[in-house]
Amino acid sequence: MRAIPNSTVVIAKINGYDDRNAAETLRGTELFIGRSDLPQLNDNEYYQTDLIGMTVNQRGNIIGRVSCIQNYGAGDILEMENGDMVSFVGATVDTESNVIYVK
Numbered sequence: 001m002r003a004i005p006n007s008t009v010v011i012a013k014i015n016g017y018d019d020r021n022a023a024e025t026l027r028g029t030e031l032f033i034g035r036s037d038l039p040q041l042n043d044n045e046y047y048q049t050d051l052i053g054m055t056v057n058q059r060g061n062i063i064g065r066v067s068c069i070q071n072y073g074a075g076d077i078l079e080m081e082n083g084d085m086v087s088f089v090g091a092t093v094d095t096e097s098n099v100i101y102v103k
Contacts, residue, residue: 012031014026014031044093046093048069048076050095051066051069051078051093051100052066052067052068052069053065053066053098054066054093054098054099054100055098055099055100056078056080056086056099056100056102057099057100057101057102058086058101058102058103059103063080063084063086064080064081064082064084065080065081066078066079066080066081066100067079067080067081069088070085075087075088075089076088076089078091078100078102086102087102087103088100088102090102090103091103
C-alpha cells in the first residue's frame with residue numbers, strides 16, 4: 001500500500017478486488033488494518049503514526065513536537081505543531097524517551 005503525500009489517495013492491492021472497476025465499488029469505504037497485521041519492522045524502521053507526538057531535539061534544543069510527516073520526493077520531513085519542518089534523514093529515534101534527534 002502506498003499513500004500519496006497531501007492527498008486522500010491510497011494505492012493498495014486488496015484481495016478480491018482485482019481490477020479498477022471492482023476497486024471503484026470501494027470508493028468512500030473506510031478501510032482499516034489491525035496493528036498486529038502490519039509487517040514486522042527492522043531496526044531503525046518506524047511507522048509514521050508512532051512518530052506523531054514525539055519531541056524533536058536539534059543540537060540539544062527542543063524545536064517542537066511532530067504533528068505529521070511529509071515527503072515531497074527527497075525524503076521524509078517532520079512537520080511540527082508550530083509549522084516548522086525538519087528533515088528526518090539521518091535522525092535517531094529514542095522510543096523510550098519519545099524523542100527524535102535530528103541534525
